[in-house]
Amino acid sequence: MDTLIEAAQQTQQTVQKKTRMSGAEAMVRCLIEEGVDLMFGYPGGAIMPVYDELYKFQNQLEHILVRHEEGATHAAQGYARASGKVGVCIATSGPGATNLVTGIADAMIDSTPMVCITGQVPKHLLGTDAFQEVDVISVTIPVTKWSYQITEASEIPSVMAKAFYVARSGRPGPVVIDITKNAQFEELDFEYEKCHKISSYVARPAIEMEQVEAAADLINSAKRPYILFGQGVILAEAEAELKELVEKAGIPAAWTIMGLSAMPTNHPLNVGMLGMHGNYGPNVMTNECDVLIAIGMRFDDRVTGNLAKYAKQAKVIHFEIDPSEIDKNVPTELAVLGDCKEALQAILPLIKENSHVEWLNRFRECDKEEYEKVIKGETNPRDGELRMGEVIRELNDLTDGDAIVVTDVGQHQMIACRYAHFNKTRSNITSGGLGTMGFCLPAAIGAKMGAPDRTVVAVIGDGGFQMTIEELGVILQSGVNVKILILNNSFLGMVRQWQQLFFDKRYASTEMVNPDFQLIAQAYSIACKRVEERSDLAASLKEMLEHDGSFLLEVVVGKENNVFPMVPSGAGVAEIRLE
Amino acid sequence: MKTTYTISIFTDDRVGMLHRVTSCFTRRKVNIESLTTSVSEVEGIHRYTILVEMELESEVKKLANALEKQVEVHKVFYHTEDDIVYQEIALYKVPTEAIVQGDAEHIMRAHHARILTVEPTFTVFEKTGHRAETQALFEALEPYGILEFVRSGRVAIMKPTRRLSEYMEELALAAAN
Numbered sequence: 185m186d187t188l189i190e191a192a193q194q195t196q197q198t199v200q201k202k203t204r205m206s207g208a209e210a211m212v213r214c215l216i217e218e219g220v221d222l223m224f225g226y227p228g229g230a231i232m233p234v235y236d237e238l239y240k241f242q243n244q245l246e247h248i249l250v251r252h253e254e255g256a257t258h259a260a261q262g263y264a265r266a267s268g269k270v271g272v273c274i275a276t277s278g279p280g281a282t283n284l285v286t287g288i289a290d291a292m293i294d295s296t297p298m299v300c301i302t303g304q305v306p307k308h309l310l311g312t313d314a315f316q317e318v319d320v321i322s323v324t325i326p327v328t329k330w331s332y333q334i335t336e337a338s339e340i341p342s343v344m345a346k347a348f349y350v351a352r353s354g355r356p357g358p359v360v361i362d363i364t365k366n367a368q369f370e371e372l373d374f375e376y377e378k379c380h381k382i383s384s385y386v387a388r389p390a391i392e393m394e395q396v397e398a399a400a401d402l403i404n405s406a407k408r409p410y411i412l413f414g415q416g417v418i419l420a421e422a423e424a425e426l427k428e429l430v431e432k433a434g435i436p437a438a439w440t441i442m443g444l445s446a447m448p449t450n451h452p453l454n455v456g457m458l459g460m461h462g463n464y465g466p467n468v469m470t471n472e473c474d475v476l477i478a479i480g481m482r483f484d485d486r487v488t489g490n491l492a493k494y495a496k497q498a499k500v501i502h503f504e505i506d507p508s509e510i511d512k513n514v515p516t517e518l519a520v521l522g523d524c525k526e527a528l529q530a531i532l533p534l535i536k537e538n539s540h541v542e543w544l545n546r547f548r549e550c551d552k553e554e555y556e557k558v559i560k561g562e563t564n565p566r567d568g569e570l571r572m573g574e575v576i577r578e579l580n581d582l583t584d585g586d587a588i589v590v591t592d593v594g595q596h597q598m599i600a601c602r603y604a605h606f607n608k609t610r611s612n613i614t615s616g617g618l619g620t621m622g623f624c625l626p627a628a629i630g631a632k633m634g635a636p637d638r639t640v641v642a643v644i645g646d647g648g649f650q651m652t653i654e655e656l657g658v659i660l661q662s663g664v665n666v667k668i669l670i671l672n673n674s675f676l677g678m679v680r681q682w683q684q685l686f687f688d689k690r691y692a693s694t695e696m697v698n699p700d701f702q703l704i705a706q707a708y709s710i711a712c713k714r715v716e717e718r719s720d721l722a723a724s725l726k727e728m729l730e731h732d733g734s735f736l737l738e739v740v741v742g743k744e745n746n747v748f749p750m751v752p753s754g755a756g757v758a759e760i761r762l763e
Numbered sequence: 764m765k766t767t768y769t770i771s772i773f774t775d776d777r778v779g780m781l782h783r784v785t786s787c788f789t790r791r792k793v794n795i796e797s798l799t800t801s802v803s804e805v806e807g808i809h810r811y812t813i814l815v816e817m818e819l820e821s822e823v824k825k826l827a828n829a830l831e832k833q834v835e836v837h838k839v840f841y842h843t844e845d846d847i848v849y850q851e852i853a854l855y856k857v858p859t860e861a862i863v864q865g866d867a868e869h870i871m872r873a874h875h876a877r878i879l880t881v882e883p884t885f886t887v888f889e890k891t892g893h894r895a896e897t898q899a900l901f902e903a904l905e906p907y908g909i910l911e912f913v914r915s916g917r918v919a920i921m922k923p924t925r926r927l928s929e930y931m932e933e934l935a936l937a938a939a940n
Contacts, residue, residue: 329834
């Protein structure tokens with residue numbers, strides 16, 4: 185009976201909701217229906233009708249004008265990663281759309297929920313090489329979770345509902361919606377119904393209890409269990425469940441850089457970072473554990489090194505929402521398919537309280553060695569040039585691990601991920617899978633807008649900064665408060681490091697003659713400072729953090745410092761080099 | 764040593780789907796030996812039959828998983844030759860004069876081929892069968908001068924007897940979770 189009444193009410197509501205309007209207005213109303221209140225974009229001919237509606241709806245839906253469409257995608261990514269909401273960006277057809285591709289690929293490989301709207305030439309001009317016509321659907325197919333070209337206004341509500349559902353559900357990812365100009369002008373009877381399922385698409389595989397029980401048995405009987413966690417924990421909001429598992433079973437846990445901040449840095453069972461520039465213990469112990477428990481991570485090659493030498497002795501349990509990740513890189517003993525929050529909730533009652541003190545101590549022994557050989561000199565050098573690691577240590581002392589740290593790609597990224605402290609989840613935002621230089625500045629702008637109450641520090645190299653330097657214009661125009669920390673070594677440092685180690689110091693095209701970043705900051709009315717002396721570092725970082733508004737702090741660091749430890753390309757994780 | 768796998772993909776029927784399907788092959792640099800698309804027994808569901816030659820079954824499985832991950836792909840199967848019943852169709856256009864002078868009847872009988880049309884200048888033969896069989900007829904007709912030849916992609920029926928609709932019901936249930 186209740187159901188009948190509800191159905192009747194729903195029908196009534198639907199009837200009331202039907203309104204005649206243009207496709208362009210419908211697009212904007214769809215965004216509002218999906219809870220979007222902020223988007224990033226750049227206007228142009230083929231998307232102008234939608235922009236006209238954005239003008240009308242500006243009180244409900246803020247639009248941030250970026251300076252290059254790539255900036256819109258990274259800002260949307262930063263926004264999504266900091267807030268947990270879907271990032272939205274919008275661009276015109278042709279070059280506007282193709283400029284989005286890097287950010288879309290980045291969001292794809294890092295599972296970031298994003299909806300990109302691109303204008304398109306009118307339907308009757310499709311395929312005619314019309315002005316600013318690019319087949320953006322074909323261009324983006326390999327780097328989108330889903331895409332659709334709207335050519336009739338009537339398609340808009342259902343397609344947009346599906347777009348948001350696909351972007352945010354399951355393993356999140358980017359969706360491209362290309363809309364022809366005629367569909368923006370045409371009228372439709374608008375009604376909106378959110379999408380909750382698609383018959384061909386399993387967003388959250390049901391947890392199989394048999395697998396959960398088998399996993400629990402394996403974990404309970406393990407002598408040297410070891411947890412590797414990735415961004416899946418953050419995406420599923422399973423941080424509390426992860427912590428409970430780690431503590432209850434007393435298992436050392438290490439993170440991928442996409443999983444960083446899902447567990448506080450100072451947790452006694454947090455043993456550090458995996459991978460090529462990760463910590464010593466987490467890499468070496470991968471080949472010593474008896475049960476390897478991977479949670480929401482995908483065994484990226486930067487994590488595993490040479491697969492033929494990876495955890496061959498271990499039984500691998502893989503908690504994963506995406507079936508195509510199972511056995512993709514590392515063969516599993518058993519897989520628990522599904523949302524990792526649900527899976528961890530299911531397994532927790534079956535886990536016996538335990539501790540593995542001796543096993544944990546082996547990680548700590550490694551830590552001591554790494555501290556003596558690498559960390560001490562990197563974070564507390566007595567003399568010589570400034571080092572990236574000490575900048576991050578000073579930053580930790582001032583932020584107490586409460587800031588969101590956004591990084592670009594390269595040496596500074598590895599150093600920041602290795603040494604930054606985090607107390608809260610969703611605090612590390614970086615381009616992990618794609619390694620997109622230029623990611624940081626726009627992503628930091630988006631992150632601050634997605635988490636306005638938090639301090640956002642953009643740690644950037646001098647190379648990556650110049651790739652999207654134009655987004656300083658967004659800071660100027662919007663007044664968003666981002667702390668820009670440039671670690672300037674006047675080199676493309678990571679490539680130079682490889683040239684030093686593997687190409688006999690032939691520094692091909694890696695040394696940079698940089699502009700005066702102080703003058704650039706001033707041109708954008710951004711407060712700034714340059715630090716060259718150790719004695720000025722702490723006070724300058726404090727000034728940056730305490731400044732009311734954006735601040736650009738350029739720290740001149742050693743030109744030829746290297747990031748260690750390092751698992752050389754092609755080597756196994758146990759062959760990690762400390763120097 | 765490469766093995767022939769027949770991949771059967773069931774998808775929604777819409778513009779651009781073929782591109783999405785083939786991009787899964789392209790990015791792994793897997794060559795498509797033949798490709799056929801058609802409707803299936805379930806309304807609105809399109810079927811792709813794609814032939815690949817690959818060395819490791821584990822790689823075929825990864826490819827199938829990547830295909831199945833696409834939002835509008837309902838189900839993917841892959842099979843070796845033993846698990847399917849399959850055919851290809853080939854058409855051969857040869858000069859009528861040459862055929863009349865030669866031993867056309869014998870060739871046709873030997874190969875279980877059919878004549879589709881006889882025109883004053885050319886004749887079109889049709890042969891349905893496995894690759895080796897259509898190839899054998901090609902070789903038999905070659906001395907007569909083949910004016911034109913075309914062979915379809917493989918179509919294949921899977922031997923396991925579960926209905927597609929049953930898989931789809933399961934999938935719909937899982938999608939609603």
